[in-house]
Amino acid sequence: MAAHEVDSGRRIDDARRLAESGELEAAAAIFADLVADEDGADRAQAAVGLAVVLEQRGDLAGARAAARTALATGHPEYAAQAACHLARGFEKEDLTDQARAAWQAVIGLGTPAYLPAAHMALARIAAEQGDDAEAEAALRAVLATRDPRVGSHAAQRLAEHLLSEGEPGQAADVLLEALDLPDVADPGRLRVLLGMAHLDMACGEFAAAAESAGDPDGAALAIELLARTLPLRGRDADAEAVWAYGLDHPDEDLSEQVRLRLHRTDPAVVPEA
Numbered sequence: 001m002a003a004h005e006v007d008s009g010r011r012i013d014d015a016r017r018l019a020e021s022g023e024l025e026a027a028a029a030i031f032a033d034l035v036a037d038e039d040g041a042d043r044a045q046a047a048v049g050l051a052v053v054l055e056q057r058g059d060l061a062g063a064r065a066a067a068r069t070a071l072a073t074g075h076p077e078y079a080a081q082a083a084c085h086l087a088r089g090f091e092k093e094d095l096t097d098q099a100r101a102a103w104q105a106v107i108g109l110g111t112p113a114y115l116p117a118a119h120m121a122l123a124r125i126a127a128e129q130g131d132d133a134e135a136e137a138a139l140r141a142v143l144a145t146r147d148p149r150v151g152s153h154a155a156q157r158l159a160e161h162l163l164s165e166g167e168p169g170q171a172a173d174v175l176l177e178a179l180d181l182p183d184v185a186d187p188g189r190l191r192v193l194l195g196m197a198h199l200d201m202a203c204g205e206f207a208a209a210a211e212s213a214g215d216p217d218g219a220a221l222a223i224e225l226l227a228r229t230l231p232l233r234g235r236d237a238d239a240e241a242v243w244a245y246g247l248d249h250p251d252e253d254l255s256e257q258v259r260l261r262l263h264r265t266d267p268a269v270v271p272e273a
Contacts, residue, residue, distance in 0.1 A: 007043045008034060008042040012049065019053050028053045035069060044078035051085055064089065069106060071193065080111040087121060100125055116142050116150035136161065143177060151182075152178055152185040159193045168200035196233065203229055210242070220246065220257035 015030035031053060034046035047070035055063035063085075070082035087102035099121070106118035123138035139161075142154035154179030161169035175194040178184055206229065209222035223246040230239035246258030 008040055008046075012042055012046060015049055015053075019049070019056075021032075024053050024057050028057065031066075035066065035209075044073040044075035044082075047073070048078045048081050048085065051082060054058060055085075059087065074108060074109070076111045079255070080106055080109045080114040082115060083109065084117070089119075091121070091125075096125060112145070116145045116147040116154075119145065120150055120154060122155070132161070140174075143174065146181055148181050148183045149185040151181055152187075152190060156186070156189060156193060157260070159190075159197065163193075163200060168197040168204070172197040172201070199229060199233055203233070210246070216251055216254035216257060219251075220254050220261060223258050224261040251258075 002163075007223040011030050011034060015027040015034075018024075018027035018030070028050060031046045031050035034040055035043055035050055037043060040046070047066045051063045051066035051070065054066060067082040071079045071086070073079055083102050083105040087099050087106065089100035090096075090102060103118045103121045104123075104170040106114050107122075119138050119141040123135045123142065126132075126134035130176045134199055136158060139154045143151050143158070145151060155174050159171040159174050162168070162174065172194055175190050175197065179187060179190050179194070184190065203226055206222045206226035210219050210226055212219060214258055223242055227239045227246075230236070232241065243258070247255055249255040249258065249263070
């Protein structure tokens, strides 16, 4: 390693120590001097340090200029840090378009460690703007990074959205993909959502069976199962409508079976069709 590179690294360490001890002006001076050297091996790192210190001093314009300098280097680590710094600052000021562009710059750099947060931020921005399709695409991109923590959070949000849109099968697929991540975070919550997805799929199958003609016994069983499952999803009114559908059915055999199933003493035991 060349002597000037060793010296540069030491000066960065000195600047960090100064910043940590509250001597922001002295730290900024060192970082700025290193940034001025366009051929310096540590220019990108120094520019990120300068951006942080200037922001702490309240110089937002200077901080952003330093961050853009780091970003322009294309360094896989420090350019990505700079883009994240810019994006978070823009979000704090509700500068949505600028924040989105900065997060997209993070993705453009392709540094794996920063991709989950960037895609998640884009999903959040899209959701806040009511762009469900863009939010869904960004959440799927998070999951594709296979990050165990952020991926879990993305899967939960995506599954909840899909369930609300009446797509339990897709929600289940998302949750199973997340549960397949090594050391995935919050697996219990993922499994609860998976159970909800399966309940919704079951309701769809019960509804289809209840409407099928030619099998009063099977239809009555399907009506009961549907009516007893819907309240588990908070759909009490729908359950009452299902019971009413069965009780008022023109097939007298079916309606009588539904009446017996509704009033039997042990609803936990489902009689055979």
